[in-house]
Amino acid sequence: MTRRSIALVDCNNFYVSCERVFNPALQGKPVAVLSNNDGCVIARSQEVKDLGIKMGVPWFKIQEWAKRHNLIALSSNYTLYADMSNRVMKILSHFSPNQEVYSIDECFLELTGFQHLNLSDYGQRMRATIKQFVGLPVCVGIGASKTLAKLANHLAKKRLAFEGVCDLNVMPPEVLDRLFSEIAVGEVWGVGSRTEKRLAEWGIHTVFDLKKSSPKVLRKQFSVVMERTVRELNGESCISLEEIAPPKEQLMCSRSFGAPIFSLSDLSQAVITYSTRAAEKLRHQKSVAALVYVFIETNRFKEREPQYNSGLLVPLSQPSSDTRLLTGAALAGLKRIYRPGFAYKKAGVMLNELSPAGTQQKELFEDVELQVHSALLMQAIDRINGMMGAGTIKFTGEGLQKKWQPKAERKTPAYTTRIDEIPIAHAIKSN
Amino acid sequence: MSDVQQTLFPVFGARVSAGFPSPADDYIESRIDLNEHLIQHKEATFFLRVRGDSMVQCGILDGDLLVVDRSLPVVVGNIVIAAIDGEFTVKQFAFCEGHPVLKAGNPAYNDILIDPEGDLEIWGVVRWAIHKLWP
Numbered sequence: 001m002t003r004r005s006i007a008l009v010d011c012n013n014f015y016v017s018c019e020r021v022f023n024p025a026l027q028g029k030p031v032a033v034l035s036n037n038d039g040c041v042i043a044r045s046q047e048v049k050d051l052g053i054k055m056g057v058p059w060f061k062i063q064e065w066a067k068r069h070n071l072i073a074l075s076s077n078y079t080l081y082a083d084m085s086n087r088v089m090k091i092l093s094h095f096s097p098n099q100e101v102y103s104i105d106e107c108f109l110e111l112t113g114f115q116h117l118n119l120s121d122y123g124q125r126m127r128a129t130i131k132q133f134v135g136l137p138v139c140v141g142i143g144a145s146k147t148l149a150k151l152a153n154h155l156a157k158k159r160l161a162f163e164g165v166c167d168l169n170v171m172p173p174e175v176l177d178r179l180f181s182e183i184a185v186g187e188v189w190g191v192g193s194r195t196e197k198r199l200a201e202w203g204i205h206t207v208f209d210l211k212k213s214s215p216k217v218l219r220k221q222f223s224v225v226m227e228r229t230v231r232e233l234n235g236e237s238c239i240s241l242e243e244i245a246p247p248k249e250q251l252m253c254s255r256s257f258g259a260p261i262f263s264l265s266d267l268s269q270a271v272i273t274y275s276t277r278a279a280e281k282l283r284h285q286k287s288v289a290a291l292v293y294v295f296i297e298t299n300r301f302k303e304r305e306p307q308y309n310s311g312l313l314v315p316l317s318q319p320s321s322d323t324r325l326l327t328g329a330a331l332a333g334l335k336r337i338y339r340p341g342f343a344y345k346k347a348g349v350m351l352n353e354l355s356p357a358g359t360q361q362k363e364l365f366e367d368v369e370l371q372v373h374s375a376l377l378m379q380a381i382d383r384i385n386g387m388m389g390a391g392t393i394k395f396t397g398e399g400l401q402k403k404w405q406p407k408a409e410r411k412t413p414a415y416t417t418r419i420d421e422i423p424i425a426h427a428i429k430s431n
Numbered sequence: 432m433s434d435v436q437q438t439l440f441p442v443f444g445a446r447v448s449a450g451f452p453s454p455a456d457d458y459i460e461s462r463i464d465l466n467e468h469l470i471q472h473k474e475a476t477f478f479l480r481v482r483g484d485s486m487v488q489c490g491i492l493d494g495d496l497l498v499v500d501r502s503l504p505v506v507v508g509n510i511v512i513a514a515i516d517g518e519f520t521v522k523q524f525a526f527c528e529g530h531p532v533l534k535a536g537n538p539a540y541n542d543i544l545i546d547p548e549g550d551l552e553i554w555g556v557v558r559w560a561i562h563k564l565w566p
Contacts, residue, residue, distance in 0.1 A: 024552065025517025087474040133475035133502050135554070416477060425497055425512055425521040427483035427535075 004237045005111040005119060005142055005169055008149040009092055009126060012137040012157065014105035015043035018084045019074055021135035022415040022423050030071045034059050035355060036290060036319050038075055038410060075411040078290050078315040078353065083416045085313050087134050093309075095126055098300065101311050103250060104291065104352055106153075108146060115169075123165035142167040146239045147232035150189040151207065155179065180233075181208035190229055195222070207233065251289070253278040254348020260299070261344045267296060268331055274349040275330040279323040280382055282351055288319035290353035292326055294333040299345035310337040313352070321357060323378060469559050475502035477555065479512060479519060486510070486521055488536035491560045497521065498559040510557040515543065519554060 011017060015033040020026045030047035034040065041048075041057045051069060053062060059073065066073060085104045093099045098110035111119060123140035130138045141153025148168050156166035168176060185207055186196040202221070204210050211233040219227035228238045253274040261267055271294060282289055295311030312333040316325055330349050413421035470476045481495040489510060491497075499512055509524045513533055522533035522543070532542040533551075545551055 023517075024514035024519070024554075027514075027517070027550070091474050133472070135501065419478070422478045422480050422496075423519055424482050425479040425519045427481050427485040427491065427493070427521050 002112070003144045003169060003235060005115055005144065005167075006146055006149045006237070007096075007109040007111050007119075007123065007126075008102075008141045008146070008153045009107055009109060009130075009138050010141075010153050010157070011088060011105040011130075012139060013043060013045055014085075014136070015076065015081055016045040016048075017136050018081050019077070019412055020045075021084070022080075023412065026072060030069065032066075032071060032073045033076050034073055034410065036076055038073075041073075042076065073410060075409065076290070076353075077412050077414070079414045079417055080412065082291055082313040082315040084134060084136065088130055088136060088138070089311070089313075091130060091133055092126065095122070097307075099309070101293065101295070104293075104313060108149065111142065120165050120167050120170070123167065124163070127164050138164070140165045142169060144169055144235040145232035145237040147189045147229055148235065151180075151183070151187065151233075154183070154187050177208055177211075180211055181206050183207045185210050188229060188233070190225060195226075198222070249352070249354050251278050251281055251285075251287075251351040251354065252348065253281070254295075254346060254350075256346045257344070261347075262340075262342070264335070264338045264340070267334060267338060267344060267347055270347045271330050271334050271349060272327055274347065275327040276323050278349050278351050279321060279326045279378075282321045282326075282354070283357075283378055283382060286357045287354040288321045288357045289316070289326065289351035290319045290355070291315050291351070292329040292333065293350040293352055294330045294337070295348050295350075296334070296337060296344050297346040298342050302343075306342055308339055308342045310339075312337050319353070319355060321378065326351065469498050469561075470500075471558070472500055472502040475555075476500050476558075479521075481521060481560070484537075485540055486523075486536035488538075489523060491521060491536065491557075492562055494563070496561040496563075497557050498561065499555040500558045501555040503556040503558070505553050505556060510560075512554040512557060513543075514552040514554050521557065524553070 016026075016031045019031060019033065026045075028047070029045070030051055031045040032041045032048050032053065033043035035042045038059055040059055041053060041055060041062075044053060044055065048071060051071070053071075062071075065071075081104060088105075089099070089101050089107055092107055092109060096109035096111060096114075100108040102108055111122070114122065119142050123142060126140055127138055130136055139153055139156040141149050141151065141156050142165075143149040143152045152166040152168045155168075156162045156164050159166075171179070183206060184196070185191055185199055185204055186193060188207055188210060191199070191210075199205075199210065202213075204213060210230060213230055215227040215230040218230055231238050255270075255274070257270070261270065275292070275294075292314045293311060294314065295309070297309045298305065298307050300307065300309075314329040314333040316329055320326065326349075334347075413423075415421060415423050477499050479497045479499055481491055481493060481497060484493050486492075491510065497512070503509075505511060505524055507524060507526055511522060511524045511533070513520050513522055515533075520533075522535060525532050525534050525542070527542055531545040533545060534540075534542050543551070545553075
């Protein structure tokens with residue numbers, strides 16, 4: 001069996017990089033992006049990382065300190081990030097017939113069968129294209145499994161010698177082993193800090209240690225997932241590209257259809273089902289989502305049939321767990337990506353940028369009463385569906401109205417999506 | 432260089448093979464779509480608004496809407512968006528005595544020399560300037 005080549009393309013400091021594309025004054029300065037309630041730091045430029053500011057730090061705690069260090073803090077501008085993400089994913093989709101969008105700023109690309117190309121050069125072309133077309137820096141990691149691709153991406157980012165592209169498949173085993181023995185096991189995809197501590201008790205400290213461990217023993221002591229991770233580290237691809245394992249901060253609901261679906265209305269039905277289910281899960285874990293990703297796919301394995309895969313990230317006017325809002329966003333996205341004439345095999349809805357419910361900023365003109373009603377209504381529906389079986393009460397997904405929302409104080413303009421907020425090009429004497 | 436393929440839309444309607452052929456079918460065309468006409472690379476195209484009148488001689492007026500394509504290579508004579516001192520500026524790209532420079536449309540303004548080591552960045556190439564004539 002030939003070795004797989006899977007790439008993980010990841011945008012560097014995505015939110016901050018998006019802000020910098022449209023405001024060159026932010027270049028080279030410490031910039032942080034705050035969560036929706038301006039509550040905590042959720043994205044940092046390299047300068048902010050170098051200042052020792054950790055991810056998730058509450059803004060009020062560092063506000064004074066930030067002023068002294070000229071740190072620029074911005075409210076999150078999900079409208080902008082979603083548009084930039086959609087552009088990046090679309091451009092990257094031209095580099096592989098099989099793309100899996102993993103989060104707002106990263107996707108896997110199947111490059112198996114492309115090995116006749118120099119994949120490092122191919123990765124450099126991806127980097128150069130994204131940088132030129134949308135101004136964003138990305139790193140590319142390539143490996144024989146998703147876990148290795150993730151690790152390669154980590155190396156591409158952290159080690160300047162790689163110049164942003166790291167292909168583990170072309171490295172001799174002894175070089176790989178040396179490299180892996182220098183990386184803490186906590187950097188491996190799916191190994192959290194708790195697991196890292198437990199692994200340490202077993203004498204497993206580095207990626208190399210984990211790679212050399214017995215999958216069977218780890219399966220007994222840890223889990224099937226850990227066994228799979230070890231196999232993946234050894235170049236055996238166990239997590240298929242279609243099999244999406246969303247990161248914790250995302251919520252996914254998707255399914256393959258029993259029979260192919262052709263019409264927009266049938267696809268809408270499926271999407272309504274998925275977004276309703278995802279919204280229930282979201283409320284169950286007491287979270288709200290800021291972005292909704294919707295995707296549709298034809299059957300890739302029926303090679304002679306016309307193929308079409310597409311997905312779109314849709315920002316919400318404010319983070320929500322309201323089935324009506326989430327479904328409305330998913331359907332709006334579906335309408336944009338749907339093309340007639342294809343036999344669709346799969347559709348899905350992914351909720352992104354989750355945060356705990358109740359902490360999001362109350363907008364100035366927000367109808368608080370409506371929110372309370374909405375929360376009560378959702379609770380009631382969840383309870384009825386819980387008692388009477390899922391789907392007893394359903395949403396039609398229609399009749400959603402957009403509310404006008406005031407801008408957050410530190411929020412930058414919707415540079416790419418609103419005509420009255422596009423950037424200014426100065427035509428004045430400048431020297 | 433460009434890896435982005437364009438989606439081509441059929442312009443002519445298909446002839447109906449059954450029933451009465453409509454004589455109009457030969458003339459059915461889709462309406463002109465300005466997006467298609469003005470935007471060649473959807474993913475790399477951005478809009479900017481002009482402020483100021485230093486580019487009047489190049490036909491770019493205060494308040495004009497610029498369609499900027501970042502995927503295009505910069506060629507001498509192009510109108511470009513440059514990031515200078517943290518701001519976007521619209522200029523003409525040129526060569527002067529072997530050095531790349533940015534020119535204003537108004538000869539009263541000095542050229543800006545592009546230092547390859549400096550932090551001046553050509554942000555994108557202006558493909559269209561759209562000027563509003565009727566309020």
